[in-house]
Amino acid sequence: KLAETQRGVWDVDGSENHHATSKVSDFLVAQLLKDIPAYAGLKYDDGSTPREQYEARLAYWCRWIDSRVRRGLFMEDGGSSYQNYTIEALMNLRDFATDPVLRQKADMFLDLVFANIAEETLGVQRGGPKTRTKEESFRDRVYDILFDSPGASFDLSDYQLGTSDYYPAPAIV
Secondary structure, three states: OHHHHHOOOOOOOOOHHHHHHHHHHHHHHHHHHOOOHHHHOOOOOOOOOHHHHHHHHHHHHHHHHHHHHHHOOOOOOOOOOOHHHHHHHHHHHHHHOOOHHHHHHHHHHHHHHHHHHHHHOOOOOOOOOOOOOOOOOOOOOOHHHHHOOOOOOOOHHHOOHHHOOOOOOOOOO
16 A cells, blocks of 8 residues: 555564565565556556555655664664565665665665674674574674675575675675
8 A cells, every 4th residue: 555655664564574575575566567558557456556656665765774774774683583584675675676766775775784794793792672683693694695704504595695786895895
């Protein structure tokens, strides 16, 4: 529903990773349908068109990234079995958004996310909410696969990092 795009960016359906995955998918579907003549004129159940959905969801994701950069990255920050799914959804946003401004925002946001992850590899104690943090290290789940850390073991099937051309800025690496 188009009304979903007017909610606050910190107001989520269920958990943050489910919300991000769902709402990125909604955006990308609207982006695709708006340019296919057979679908562009159809209406969603709420009466909106794919173009209206796309424009509203584009604005939502720009607001979402801006707010998260200003006030904190995630609610499920550092969750060893949650945050990776949110990051994967944001990588889809970055990889498949056709709007150059949103794509650049998503790219820079991921840089900030991976800078935060890189900082944790220094053996620091995580601060903040820890609401979803488990005992195992989040570093093992994301950082090792991205930077091919020596001795790391991981399952590529769990991550889309291997299918994206995203790579953090040199300062992060």
